[in-house]
Each structure stands twice: as C-alpha cells, then as structure tokens.
Amino acid sequence: MLKSFLEGLDGLTLECEARRGQACSLKDLEALRVEFLGRKGKLAGAMVALAQMGPEDKPAAGKKANEVKTALTALLESRQAELEAESAQGALAGFDPSLPGRRPAPGSLHPVTLAMQEICEVLTGLGFEVVAGPEVENDWNNFEALNMPPDHPARDMQDTLYVSENIVLRTHTSPLQVRTMMSRKPPVAVIAPGKVYRRDSDITHTPMFHQIEALLVDTNVSMADLRGTLTAFVRQLFSPDTKVRFRPSFFPFTEPSAELDISCVLCGGEGHVAGAPCRVCKRTGWVEIGGCGMVDPNVFRQVGYDPETVTGFAFGLGVERVAMLKYGIGDLRMFFENDVRFLEQFS
Ligand code: DAH
Numbered sequence: 001m002l003k004s005f006l007e008g009l010d011g012l013t014l015e016c017e018a019r020r021g022q023a024c025s026l027k028d029l030e031a032l033r034v035e036f037l038g039r040k041g042k043l044a045g046a047m048v049a050l051a052q053m054g055p056e057d058k059p060a061a062g063k064k065a066n067e068v069k070t071a072l073t074a075l076l077e078s079r080q081a082e083l084e085a086e087s088a089q090g091a092l093a094g095f096d097p098s099l100p101g102r103r104p105a106p107g108s109l110h111p112v113t114l115a116m117q118e119i120c121e122v123l124t125g126l127g128f129e130v131v132a133g134p135e136v137e138n139d140w141n142n143f144e145a146l147n148m149p150p151d152h153p154a155r156d157m158q159d160t161l162y163v164s165e166n167i168v169l170r171t172h173t174s175p176l177q178v179r180t181m182m183s184r185k186p187p188v189a190v191i192a193p194g195k196v197y198r199r200d201s202d203i204t205h206t207p208m209f210h211q212i213e214a215l216l217v218d219t220n221v222s223m224a225d226l227r228g229t230l231t232a233f234v235r236q237l238f239s240p241d242t243k244v245r246f247r248p249s250f251f252p253f254t255e256p257s258a259e260l261d262i263s264c265v266l267c268g269g270e271g272h273v274a275g276a277p278c279r280v281c282k283r284t285g286w287v288e289i290g291g292c293g294m295v296d297p298n299v300f301r302q303v304g305y306d307p308e309t310v311t312g313f314a315f316g317l318g319v320e321r322v323a324m325l326k327y328g329i330g331d332l333r334m335f336f337e338n339d340v341r342f343l344e345q346f347s
Pocket of ligand 1: 172292317
C-alpha cells in the first residue's frame with residue numbers, strides 16, 4: 001500500500017510538471033492550482049489513503065506527502081513568475097526606449113489677453129491702479145449713477161442683457177467709475193479691465209467683448225490732461241509718432257464727450273499705402289479706439305463727490321479693437337473661434 005501511495009504521489013509531481021507549461025494565463029494557472037492543491041484537489045484525494053495506513057507506514061507516507069506539496073507549489077509559482085514576466089514584456093512590445101520623448105505643446109496667451117496686458121502695463125506705468133468689479137451688475141451702477149435714469153434715451157445706445165429687472169450683465173466697464181468713487185475719496189487714478197456684454201451679434205459685434213476703463217479725479221484736472229495722458233499712452237502702446245484726435249460726441253456720464261481716434265497704424269495717417277487706399281482706416285487716416293470725456297458733475301453728485309472742488313476725466317477703450325490694430329487682425333470673429341492655427345501665432 002505504501003509503495004503504490006508513494007508512486008501515486010510521484011505521478012502527481014510528474015503530471016504537474018508536464019502540464020504547467022500549458023497554463024498560458026494566470027487564470028489557467030489558478031485552475032491548475034485548484035486541480036492539484038485545492039481542498040478537493042488531487043493531492044487532497046491521495047491523502048485519504050494516508051489516514052488508513054498503519055503506524056509503520058505513516059511517517060514515510062506523511063513525509064512524502066509534504067515533499068510533494070512543496071514541489072507542486074514550487075512548480076506552480078515558478079510558472080506564475082514566467083507568465084508575469086511575459087506579460088510585462090508584451091506591454092513593452094513595440095516600445096522603442098531610444099525614441100525622443102514627446103514634449104507637451106506650450107500654450108500661448110490669447111491676443112486679447114496680450115493686448116489687455118500691454119494696455120494695463122502702459123497705464124500702470126503712468127500711475128493708474130488696476131481695479132476690478134463684477135460682470136453681473138446692478139442697474140444703478142451700470143446706468144443710473146452714470147447719469148442714465150430709467151427711460152433715459154441713452155440706454156438705447158447699449159443693447160442690455162437683463163438678469164432681472166434691476167440686475168444686468170454690465171454693458172460697459174464704466175460702473176467701475178461708480179464703484180471706485182463710492183468707496184474712495186479723491187484723488188483717484190484707476191483703470192478697470194474686463195468683459196462686457198451686449199445683446200448684439202454680427203460680423204463686427206460679439207455679445208461679449210472687452211473694455212478698459214480709466215478714471216482720474218483730482219483738483220484742476222482738465223481736458224488738456226486727458227489729451228496729454230492719451231497721447232503718452234498711445235505713443236507707448238503703438239508707436240512714438242501715433243497722433244490722437246478727439247471727435248465731438250455724446251456720453252451721458254461725460255461732458256464734454258469725445259470719440260477717441262488715433263492716426264491709422266497701417267498707413268500712418270496718410271490714408272493710402274503704396275498708392276492704394278488704406279484698408280484699415282478706409283482712406284480717412286484715423287481709426288477709433290474708444291470714448292472719453294470729462295466726468296459729468298451729475299455723476300460726481302451721485303457718488304458724493306463735490307463737483308465744485310474736483311474735476312476728472314474718463315476714457316473707455318475697446319480691447320478687441322486695440323488688438324486688431326496692434327496685431328493686424330482683420331476679422332473680429334477670429335478672437336472667438338479659438339482656431340489653434342490663429343492662436344499659436346501669438347506664442
Ligand atoms: N462706456 C462707454 C461705452 O461703452 C465708453 C466710454 C465713453 C467710456 C466715454 C468712458 C468715457 O469712460 O468717458 O460705450
């Protein structure tokens with residue numbers, strides 16, 4: 001009985017040796033382990049005979065059973081190591097470690113952001129401080145305090161997006177004039193860059209665009225200060241020979257008011273380039289970049305400043321407009337299409 005028991009166990013080892021190589025996955029291998037070493041497996045089956053042996057045979061049989069268990073375990077474990085090594089190599093198949101790495105493509109700043117940054121840089125250089133405010137604004141800051149009472153016809157100049165009866169998406173950055181003066185005493189010299197919104201959309205208008213507002217209030221501020229500041233500003237922003245022109249206009253919050261033109265950046269104010277009419281200024285020699293004027297006394301009264309002691313100027317610039325002129329972009333829509341071929345030219 002002992003002899004056949006021992007032979008049976010040797011047979012198990014041989015069979016396992018023969019079959020381990022056929023296990024081609026960890027799943028196959030686990031099935032094989034259960035078959036040989038599981039609770040109801042082949043080794044456990046052989047052990048039934050051990051229990052029936054007499055005391056003279058048991059020690060030898062028990063010793064052999066232990067050896068076979070160790071041998072089977074070792075056979076299966078070594079196959080597991082082989083399979084794991086193979087699958088790691090499979091993952092590396094086709095991988096060439098000598099290839100150069102792929103660099104992350106560097107992004108670039110949007111031209112509107114660039115223009116905004118440059119404008120802010122020049123104006124802070126002239127002594128203005130940057131302030132910010134909410135894009136969702138109340139009626140009073142956006143209109144009423146700026147001398148546009150309800151039903152004032154000037155409200156029609158701006159196609160307003162209403163959030164509710166008294167809350168709007170700011171139609172311009174001018175409410176920052178109000179917010180600044182409500183929270184500070186004169187003198188103030190601030191600029192407010194940001195997004196503004198209007199119910200307007202065609203090839204030359206987008207529902208969202210960017211402005212920069214400037215406000216300077218002190219004693220004895222005059223229109224000459226406004227003109228001098230703007231001249232210094234556009235000369236730094238565009239070129240040292242850029243000229244400024246004021247065109248009489250109307251804004252409810254400034255008096256007098258003017259449209260702000262600069263000499264054309266393409267033709268230098270000539271109106272033509274190499275004999276052909278200038279396509280940027282349409283032959284006029286001038287291009288508009290914003291509005292400006294002297295702060296209306298009514299605005300001072302609304303914010304609690306005394307128009308008898310202080311005066312001030314304000315201006316508002318269209319940032320997309322500036323960016324188009326600075327970078328020679330002919331179509332406003334390019335700013336909003338996010339075509340990488342366009343954007344990456346600004347890196
Ligand atoms: N807020 C005006 C607009 O959006 C632009 C403007 C005009 C701003 C005159 C000013 C100003 O500060 O003085 O159309």
